[in-house]
Amino acid sequence: MSLRVENLVFTNRNFTLRVEKLEFESGRLAAIVGPNGAGKTTLLKCLAAIHPVSRRVIFRGRQDLAALHPAERARLISYVPQEHSPVFSYTVRDFVLTGRAAHLALFSLPSARDEAAAEEALEFVGLEPFAGRPYSQLSSGERRLVLIARALAQKAEVLLLDEPTTFLDPKHEWAVLELIRRLTDERKLTVLVTLHNLDMAVKYSDTLVFLKGGRVTAAGRPDDILTERLLRDVYDMPMKIVPCDGRKLIVR
Amino acid sequence: MKENRRKRRAALAAVIVALPIILFFVSLNVGSYPIPLRDVGKSLLSLVVPSFRSEVPPAVRDIILLIRLPRLLLAVAAGASLAVSGAALQALFKNPLVNEYILGLSSGSAFGAALSLVFLGRAFPPQAGAFLFAVVAVLAVLLMAGRLEASLVSLLLTGVIVSAFFSALLMLVEFLASPYALQSLFYWLMGNLSLAGWGDLALSLPLMAAGLALLFLLRWRLNVLSMNEEEARAMGVDVRREKWLVILAATLITAAATSVAGIIGWLGLIVPHLVRMAAGVDNRSVIPLSAALGASFLLAADAAARSLTSIEIPIGIFTSLIGIPVFLALLNKSKKVWL
Numbered sequence: 231m232s233l234r235v236e237n238l239v240f241t242n243r244n245f246t247l248r249v250e251k252l253e254f255e256s257g258r259l260a261a262i263v264g265p266n267g268a269g270k271t272t273l274l275k276c277l278a279a280i281h282p283v284s285r286r287v288i289f290r291g292r293q294d295l296a297a298l299h300p301a302e303r304a305r306l307i308s309y310v311p312q313e314h315s316p317v318f319s320y321t322v323r324d325f326v327l328t329g330r331a332a333h334l335a336l337f338s339l340p341s342a343r344d345e346a347a348a349e350e351a352l353e354f355v356g357l358e359p360f361a362g363r364p365y366s367q368l369s370s371g372e373r374r375l376v377l378i379a380r381a382l383a384q385k386a387e388v389l390l391l392d393e394p395t396t397f398l399d400p401k402h403e404w405a406v407l408e409l410i411r412r413l414t415d416e417r418k419l420t421v422l423v424t425l426h427n428l429d430m431a432v433k434y435s436d437t438l439v440f441l442k443g444g445r446v447t448a449a450g451r452p453d454d455i456l457t458e459r460l461l462r463d464v465y466d467m468p469m470k471i472v473p474c475d476g477r478k479l480i481v482r
Numbered sequence: 483m484k485e486n487r488r489k490r491r492a493a494l495a496a497v498i499v500a501l502p503i504i505l506f507f508v509s510l511n512v513g514s515y516p517i518p519l520r521d522v523g524k525s526l527l528s529l530v531v532p533s534f535r536s537e538v539p540p541a542v543r544d545i546i547l548l549i550r551l552p553r554l555l556l557a558v559a560a561g562a563s564l565a566v567s568g569a570a571l572q573a574l575f576k577n578p579l580v581n582e583y584i585l586g587l588s589s590g591s592a593f594g595a596a597l598s599l600v601f602l603g604r605a606f607p608p609q610a611g612a613f614l615f616a617v618v619a620v621l622a623v624l625l626m627a628g629r630l631e632a633s634l635v636s637l638l639l640t641g642v643i644v645s646a647f648f649s650a651l652l653m654l655v656e657f658l659a660s661p662y663a664l665q666s667l668f669y670w671l672m673g674n675l676s677l678a679g680w681g682d683l684a685l686s687l688p689l690m691a692a693g694l695a696l697l698f699l700l701r702w703r704l705n706v707l708s709m710n711e712e713e714a715r716a717m718g719v720d721v722r723r724e725k726w727l728v729i730l731a732a733t734l735i736t737a738a739a740t741s742v743a744g745i746i747g748w749l750g751l752i753v754p755h756l757v758r759m760a761a762g763v764d765n766r767s768v769i770p771l772s773a774a775l776g777a778s779f780l781l782a783a784d785a786a787a788r789s790l791t792s793i794e795i796p797i798g799i800f801t802s803l804i805g806i807p808v809f810l811a812l813l814n815k816s817k818k819v820w821l
Contacts, residue, residue, distance in 0.1 A: 304718025332718030
């Protein structure tokens with residue numbers, strides 16, 4: 231199912247995000263880019279219902295997501311935060327298991343089926359050997375993967391990731407993006423990811439969305455919309471697009 | 483090695499659960515008048531099998547059934563309540579240093595007890611007033627902190643403010659009180675299980691049982707609630723509603739325990755902490771094990787308070803004197819438990 235945003239207006243203090251229309255298809259990876267403070271994270275948080283959104287703004291097919299019960303909505307949309315600073319040192323297994331909350335009634339405990347879903351999510355990100363380790367002892371690359379596994383355990387069709395590669399070295403950055411690409415292709419998820427690395431955004435995404443000052447500047451296939459002029463308009467600095475090995479590199 | 487660790491944790495958990503049961507029966511023996519185990523057993527059995535009634539002296543039977551049994555039941559229930567309430571609030575506020583009195587409950591209930599003792603007299607039990615104002619204090623904190631989404635810091639600050647307010651009111655009441663009323667007030671303030679009779683327990687035991695059951699049912703949910711609030715919301719949790727539920731249950735059991743047993747400090751901080759060190763931070767085990775260890779802690783402290791000296795030391799003094807050094811030792815040793 232596709233995810234559609236129509237006439238979204240969200241104001242937080244003196245920042246306003248306005249999106250007239252955006253559509254995200256299943257089996258497609260959309261990268262949301264733009265300068266700091268452009269509203270990338272705000273957009274994701276609106277979609278994840280972390281920020282309150284009015285009715286008839288976010289749709290799945292014809293279904294209004296704001297009309298759903300929180301747990302119902304969370305079974306459709308999952309969200310991976312940028313970072314999680316742990317207070318209690320849950321094991322990786324228990325941590326990922328909390329992603330099952332949307333499937334469990336208030337007073338119930340996770341069943342063997344929930345345990346299996348968590349186990350399977352951990353396996354997909356390649357961290358099942360870490361299941362018994364405390365989350366707090368993992369490296370930041372491993373933590374990102376655990377956060378993704380927790381969202382996968384939620385078994386939603388839409389996956390939102392907020393800057394999943396910030397602070398990662400090139401190898402871990404590559405691993406996380408490959409994983410996200412695989413999720414899009416193999417599981418046909420609708421994936422939205424905010425990124426700062428433009429090269430990676432161009433390489434991995436099917437759709438690029440440029441945001442600036444709370445507005446969508448351009449959206450479409452990278453090949454169709456990416457121009458030096460657009461980059462200069464969005465980032466207020468000159469950038470060059472250099473073809474290399476059949477890819478487009480962006481040079482500052 | 484991992485398998486070993488799991489086995490060790492399971493064994494520890496079994497010990498923690500068995501502890502209050504053993505301590506309960508041992509505690510029935512000890513006190514200013516030691517009673518042999520055989521007579522304890524016969525007195526208890528006489529409740530179900532009337533023929534045992536003639537085998538123990540009536541005075542012994544009365545000590546066991548009318549004095550020690552309600553007192554120990556209160557120790558079990560109050561110990562479990564204070565520890566579970568601490569554990570639940572620590573998870574909810576994502577802070578292992580929060581205690582069950584953080585939301586102004588202790589000063590509220592102290593004021594309520596004082597008010598009752600001074601103006602309604604000693605014949606009227608102070609429990610009702612203590613319970614009422616404990617709840618009032620917590621509600622005042624929640625209302626003043628505004629929305630329940632309020633940050634931990636603003637809740638803590640409001641807790642401090644409300645505590646200060648009720649402490650001032652308490653002093654005012656103390657100023658107006660007769661020395662006679664003051665004496666009973668101080669006795670209550672220091673935490674005391676000896677005031678408990680069956681009459682006092684009739685209301686507070688069911689309240690504690692209900693609140694404990696609610697938090698026990700919510701024990702896995704506490705894991706989810708102990709995550710960042712935004713994450714919990716994205717995971718489909720109605721954070722506001724579930725926060726209310728946890729705070730309500732924790733307030734209910736702390737207020738019920740405090741109103742009958744007085745202010746018993748440090749238990750809600752140390753017990754969950756020890757449990758997390760021994761058995762890990764998963765609230766599915768932290769909640770039941772905190773209940774068992776909290777009950778044991780209070781039973782042991784009460785037995786010591788009753789038998790170490792010829793006069794009975796108020797138990798609140800005892801738990802603080804044991805609790806503070808234990809906590810300092812833990813603090814030095816165990817930073818890794820939280821981070």
